[in-house]
Amino acid sequence: MSKDAFVLIDQNTIIRPPESISSPVQHALNMIRRDHEKVFGKIPELTNSPSAAPDLIVRYALPEDRCPNWPETFCFRFHLINGKWTMHIIGQDDLGIIYGLLYYSQHYLGVDPFWFWADLPISTKVRVEIPTTDYNSEKFKVKYRGWFVNDEVCLIGWKEDYPPSKEIWYPVFEALLRCGGNMVIPGTDLPKEGIHAKLASEMGLWVTHHHAEPLGAEMFLRAYPGKNPNYMEHPELFEQLWREAILKQKDQKVIWVLSFRGQGDAPFWLNTPEFDTPQKRGEMISKVVEKQYQMVCESIENPVCCMALYGEISELYKQGYISVPDGVIKIWADNGYGKMVSRRRENENLRIPSLPAYGDPGEHGIYYHVTFHDLQASNHLTMFPSPLELVKGEIEQAFETGAHSYLLLNSGNIRMHLYPLDLVSHLWRTGEVQIIPHLEAFVQRLYSSYHKRIEHVYRDYSNHTISYGPHPDDQAGEQFYHHPARHIIGHWLQGKCHLPVRSLFWATGEVPFNDQINWFKAKCEEALLGWMDLLEECCDLFIHLGDEDQRRFYDQLMMQVELHASGCRGMIALCDAYYSFAKQNYAVAFVQVSQSIRSYNESLLALRKAEQYKWKHFYRADWLTNIKSTLYSLESLRKYIRMQEDSPDFFLWYKKYLMSETEKYIYLENTHRKPLSDDDLAQQLEELFRKHLG
The missing domain is CATH 3.20.20.520 (Glycosyl hydrolase family 115)
Incomplete structure (x- = not known):
């Protein structure tokens, strides 16, 4: 066989399907026709006409094909007819044909398995030359x-x-x-x-x-x-x-x-x-x-x-x-x-x-x-x-x-x-x-440049997740910042701070509530510096990437780093608020809860930034981690804290901390008693308390 022999695939390609097309094979053929249109700009002709000269023949295996004889296998065979090479995509069964077609799509048309989920563009081509070398698929390890x-x-x-x-x-x-x-x-x-x-x-x-x-x-x-x-x-x-x-x-x-x-x-x-x-x-x-x-x-x-x-x-x-x-x-x-x-x-x-x-x-x-x-x-x-x-x-x-x-x-x-x-x-x-070669190949598939730096972020990611227990698998995902936070807030608002939160013993052990607060704050403080360093690395890398890589890098990786970093900050501020509240520094606690709200809002913003184009509303039903429920709990807590000292007219803190000394003694109540919103009051108090809050 000549080393120059090949099957030519281009916009004029003709595909001959099996004579009887099952539903699974039809779906796979539809994928291939769509892939051809994206690559060559034209949907290939699909025909069983005897007069057509097909470039691809899709069929079930015959004994003479010597295709591996087990379920779901496929092979490629090549035949020279009237001076033209034809590629046969042959399967032992429906899944064999499907896997053969999708292997052809990935390895010859360049369509990645995750093209849809990673927003990978499919490169256009004028022609593809497929060497006429027979191929047999391997048997899967798992049935x-x-x-x-x-x-x-x-x-x-x-x-x-x-x-x-x-x-x-x-x-x-x-x-x-x-x-x-x-x-x-x-x-x-x-x-x-x-x-x-x-x-x-x-x-x-x-x-x-x-x-x-x-x-x-x-x-x-x-x-x-x-x-x-x-x-x-x-x-x-x-x-x-x-x-x-x-x-x-x-x-x-x-x-x-x-x-x-x-x-x-x-x-x-x-x-x-x-x-x-x-x-x-x-x-x-x-x-x-x-x-x-x-x-x-x-x-x-x-x-x-x-x-x-x-x-x-x-x-x-x-x-x-x-x-x-x-x-x-x-x-x-x-x-x-x-x-x-x-x-x-x-x-x-x-x-x-x-x-x-x-x-x-x-x-x-x-x-x-x-x-x-x-x-x-x-x-x-x-x-x-x-x-x-x-x-x-x-x-x-x-x-x-x-x-x-x-x-x-x-x-x-x-x-x-x-x-x-x-x-x-x-x-x-x-x-x-093999972990390293696999990651290298994965990153090269998803990104067009800065491969080594992106690989480093992927490898470094797990180095910063919180270790909440003694075992190597005791590593926290983002729910660590949300479900425990809501348990803490609910316990606090129910007036049970003299008792521990039993539902948190999996993390803290059987210790008093104050020690549980200390435990979560320490874990998040220990992790935050690492997450901030990794986020800074992501930000620096982001500005060097091209537009398509930027979008993919943010959606696939940088967003997740932001969720961890903002979650850590939110939990730390919540714990600080409890300390201040316990000392009856209610206005300071109010500001610290507001800081926690701001951090968790950054988590929500990260999701929204990853909802561009076809992904609009993708995170709308975040009902498992449920960042919105965390924010709802914090808003309830902030109102509760404000009730401690700023009630009933919600003007006392403004008068005590923000009104000028001279104005305090001459203002008229009928013109100066419009309550500030929680956000506005927190912002002004935070500026005043900044030196105390760090």
Whole structure:
């Protein structure tokens, strides 16, 4: 074969599709036609006409192709016909064809898997020459691999439609397919009439379920409001919901999740206290899971089933109280912070290892978080807070124990988590990844210049996250500045300062309220200098970048640094306000709460700055970190403090601190008693108190 032989791809390219086009393949062909239009300025002709001379032939594998013989594989083969080379994109099945088309798009057209989420421009070309060298795809390390889009609140709030429309979900599923994923949980507890599950299935993905929604069934209390969600009392009602879910999905590609947890993703025995021993609990879970499994097998031939060994179920399984039906994949979970141990429940943190014992029979997989929400210190609006060496080490260790049949990654709403999502996609492809080369390649894909400096910011990011505990994974996301702050404010306003906040013992230990305040302030003060240094580095780098890189750098990274820096400042000012309040320096405390409000408003402004162009309103539904709730709490606290000394006419502080000495004795009340707003009063008092506030 001549070394100069190639297939020419340009605006005149003709594509011959399979004779019978399935829905998943049609979606992939639509992506390729759109990509061609962006690259060459013209949609390619798609035809099965015998008279056409195609440049690309898309088809299923034949024995003579010698395509690797396992599911989801693809190969490229080249044929010379009448002096013209033709490229054959060949798949063993629908997903094989899809992955082949998307590989072609990335490696020859230059369309990045995250082109939509990172706002990556697609470069135009006049022509592309593809060498006529055969190619075989590699087998994926993980059989079932995909995302749990579990922070869909941003997706919910982005547009007006609810539940989110195809416009929202299509880019999610496309990016997942481009990353080599084949499985998805499309959101949590969204209305069943939404398009999310149907579209995922149409695009060729396996659909699976949240462990709190076994078999994808409707929540019991939503279907039967007012009834006690007790399986012992209403087995027929539970089983009817499961049966309806099975019938609705039986013609789709489904990985059936078997599980039995209570309503609202909590242990079922919270509503059935008679299950008061591990043995009773394990027997009930085993009984229900066996029933679910039988019901699925009655309707589906050779179903793919898994059981989520999440939280208390993992502990009961390890203690020997739970049996799992043969052939069911056992899914182990990390603690939400990337460590394969049991998750913290409120103040209890047992850290029981959450991986199969060597020799544990059957297939195993993992449910892993790169974003999390726990009302404590997790990350939702910002990246995974620990070094990605932790992710690499934990997932590779899971593979070594045999947990590589399934990898479900809690992906959040995609946009803020591209770096860890990309890294994990390498792990589920090959089983291993090298951190530094991966980061270098990732940055070069996303940015056109200043690669080394940008790499440094990515690497340095986790060095500044707050270590709130003794373990390497005890690293705080941005929720650390918000949920504890609201706990502190509520406790304060309820007049309970003589008692500790029990819900903060996970962080501070069992210490008095004053010591809890001291602990949070010290943690934030320790971190703030580092965040300010990193933010200064980001600002300096930002001004050197081109316009497109500036926008991407801010949205993907700099915004997150701002959330940490402003969150630290907000928490510090809140703690200072408490000290002043305790000394009855109410006006000073009022100003310090105002400073806290200003810092948290900077967090909100950072989100707004990242909502340009197509991202308008993307953070409108920030209901998990919920910066607006923090500000609401602070506004309530500020009014409460002002009530201590400036009530009832809200003129006393103005008279005491701001009015000139001579005016105090001659002013007329009917003309000089207009109260200043909280913001105006705080600003004027802050200028006066500046030397005292530092």
